[in-house]
Ligand SMILES: O=C(O)Cc1cc(O)ccc1O
């Protein structure tokens with residue numbers, strides 16, 4: 001069973017129209033008395049009906065059976081994937097993890113089974129915050145579909161491609177590309193390389209959007225036309241399938257006698273999309289000093305406080321550092337925001353070693369951090385007459401307004417680096433009167 005991509009349409013949040021069978025989309029109305037080809041019309045809203053026009057997101061789906069047609073929900077156990085970020089004490093310690101081990105051949109694990117919750121804040125009930133998860137999988141979702149009613153999901157592959165079949169069409173992504181699947185959209189993931197590993201940000205707050213550019217002007221950072229949305233693609237298949245739904249932090253299952261990937265045509269602006277991080281137009285200092293990493297913002301979910309995001313997704317992409325009389329890597333700092341980082345490729349410029357592709361780190365609110373001792377020694381003696389070319393490296397950060405709470409399983413994980421804080425202990429006193 002596989003649905004092939006019918007290609008993409010471009011432009012962040014555009015009003016798209018796509019049909020996999022000619023004539024399937026109604027013209028001039030959304031809900032005619034009879035839809036062509038005997039399809040059902042169904043609306044999917046991602047914002048309040050009355051959200052301002054510029055922020056309003058909804059799509060009309062023309063499908064073989066409405067989404068309501070499936071068996072009864074019952075709880076589905078998945079101990080590793082949840083939104084239980086706890087309410088007790090949370091350590092201010094600097095934390096780092098080695099990559100989650102790849103799924104082992106003796107155990108077949110699909111994308112959903114392979115989800116592992118590292119940390120998070122807020123939750124689906126609060127309607128703000130994030131769930132931060134990893135995945136490690138080695139088999140296709142077979143006869144199983146997934147849907148997240150708690151938030152949109154940003155998938156950030158680090159190893160292996162993902163073939164993501166959704167109700168609205170297919171997204172193919174490889175490491176250094178991301179996919180965003182809107183809240184409520186049903187999907188199935190196949191692994192063309194047989195192995196996959198990466199990160200997931202589950203966004204409980206406002207939908208991810210592109211940042212305003214202010215004095216940067218009308219171009220730069222992630223450009224809207226580089227966001228790709230699928231053309232409609234469907235299957236007409238019956239069988240004994242399973243629909244898993246994440247609802248209020250827990251998984252539920254129901255039988256479904258047909259594939260829910262049966263949307264023949266759709267139109268609207270609420271749809272899955274992909275973006276290639278290598279298309280990010282990096283802007284930085286061309287005189288002196290290292291700017292704040294907000295300059296590297298790809299997408300953000302705003303909070304109710306102007307200028308303060310619920311979550312920012314920023315990337316550290318290949319770039320040239322030519323600043324004069326400047327300590328070029330990230331400075332030492334303590335921030336009000338909390339920072340969860342991952343590495344997709346290469347070496348991150350603030351950490352000489354120990355931060356591996358597939359690994360992650362957490363520096364919470366006001367926790368002092370910055371370059372490790374080896375990076376500091378190197379960069380404070382570097383020859384600044386030449387530019388530094390940061391090539392072949394891609395790191396990212398989910399930065400949140402609220403403190404990020406690591407899960408009990410992440411704190412106890414064998415792949416947690418217990419000695420991580422030691423990487424700063426070699427920063428000796430340099431002071432001289
Ligand atoms: O801690 C980090 O490595 C992320 C980071 C990078 C940067 O360039 C400036 C601030 C910051 O938190």
Ligand SMILES: [Fe+2]
Pocket residue numbers: 333339363369370
């Ligand atoms: Fe930081």
